Amino acid sequence: MEKRILTVQDISCVGQCSLTVALPILSAFGLETAVLPTAVLSTHTGGFDGWTFLDATDELPKIFDKWEKNKIDFDCVYTGYLGSAKQIEYVCECKDRFLRSGGELIVDPVMADNGMLYPGFDDAFVEEMKSLVKKSDIILPNITQACFLTGAQYKDGCCDKDYYEDLIAKLSKAGAKKIVLTGVSFSPDKLGVAVWDGEKIEYHFEDFINRRSHGTGDIYASAFTGAYEKGESLLSAAAFAAKFVVKCITETKDFSEHFYGVRFEKALGLITDKFLK
Numbered sequence: 001m002e003k004r005i006l007t008v009q010d011i012s013c014v015g016q017c018s019l020t021v022a023l024p025i026l027s028a029f030g031l032e033t034a035v036l037p038t039a040v041l042s043t044h045t046g047g048f049d050g051w052t053f054l055d056a057t058d059e060l061p062k063i064f065d066k067w068e069k070n071k072i073d074f075d076c077v078y079t080g081y082l083g084s085a086k087q088i089e090y091v092c093e094c095k096d097r098f099l100r101s102g103g104e105l106i107v108d109p110v111m112a113d114n115g116m117l118y119p120g121f122d123d124a125f126v127e128e129m130k131s132l133v134k135k136s137d138i139i140l141p142n143i144t145q146a147c148f149l150t151g152a153q154y155k156d157g158c159c160d161k162d163y164y165e166d167l168i169a170k171l172s173k174a175g176a177k178k179i180v181l182t183g184v185s186f187s188p189d190k191l192g193v194a195v196w197d198g199e200k201i202e203y204h205f206e207d208f209i210n211r212r213s214h215g216t217g218d219i220y221a222s223a224f225t226g227a228y229e230k231g232e233s234l235l236s237a238a239a240f241a242a243k244f245v246v247k248c249i250t251e252t253k254d255f256s257e258h259f260y261g262v263r264f265e266k267a268l269g270l271i272t273d274k275f276l277k
């Protein structure tokens with residue numbers, strides 16, 4: 001039987017992030033994918049002239065009760081952008097009530113990038129996110145999120161091994177069991193990930209493409225979750241997701257009008273060729 005994944009993130013109606021990328025990407029792996037929408041926004045909050053925000057927090061416990069009544073459960077719960085600090089409590093509850101034994105909670109601690117929190121996020125949310133890190137089986141923070149979660153100093157651009165390994169040590173001390181740290185770079189021409197499986201740190205790098213692209217964190221986490229749930233190792237799922245994101249950006253970099261996201265649809269063949277048999 002194909003695994004059933006639950007992904008918990010917002011619906012940004014336009015902008016190619018969160019559920020509008022997670023659902024098609026996970027489906028391309030052949031995984032059954034259920035959604036728990038955390039909020040509905042007119043667009044994402046990066047680069048548009050204002051947006052609406054409908055908070056779905058109060059709907060979550062009602063949805064849970066119906067799921068329980070119908071004996072619904074999941075092989076994996078994968079979280080992205082959450083609509084409120086209260087939702088973090090609900091995600092913890094969701095793991096306890098609906099994750100099958102042996103299943104994993106994969107947490108992308110979406111809240112910040114480039115040294116700054118996203119609009120609408122505050123220190124109280126960061127504090128709650130620390131509890132979700134403790135509850136998680138795998139986390140996928142970028143460097144900014146890792147710094148907010150640990151109190152470490154944010155450094156932009158290339159850093160040395162000690163900086164990244166110290167961040168991983170701090171995250172592990174904060175309760176993270178497995179870590180895929182994104183945005184790692186030792187030299188300007190390469191960008192990649194540091195992967196901690198609980199015992200050792202391994203790295204994977206791709207050629208750096210100089211284009212800031214919105215939504216690639218969500219695309220990375222979705223492709224990672226798909227590959228991992230299809231049985232790839234932590235490192236190989238992390239490497240596959242990196243290749244997928246590179247292809248998405250490559251397919252977009254010559255389209256300046258496509259400022260709001262990446263043309264991930266053009267890269268789905270990478271997934272289906274390998275995983276959809």
Ligand code: PXL
Pocket residue numbers: 010012017018041043044045046081110118214215216217218
């Ligand atoms: O890509 C992360 C993300 C998801 N959802 C919303 C966002 C962002 C990042 O800005 O604004 C609504």
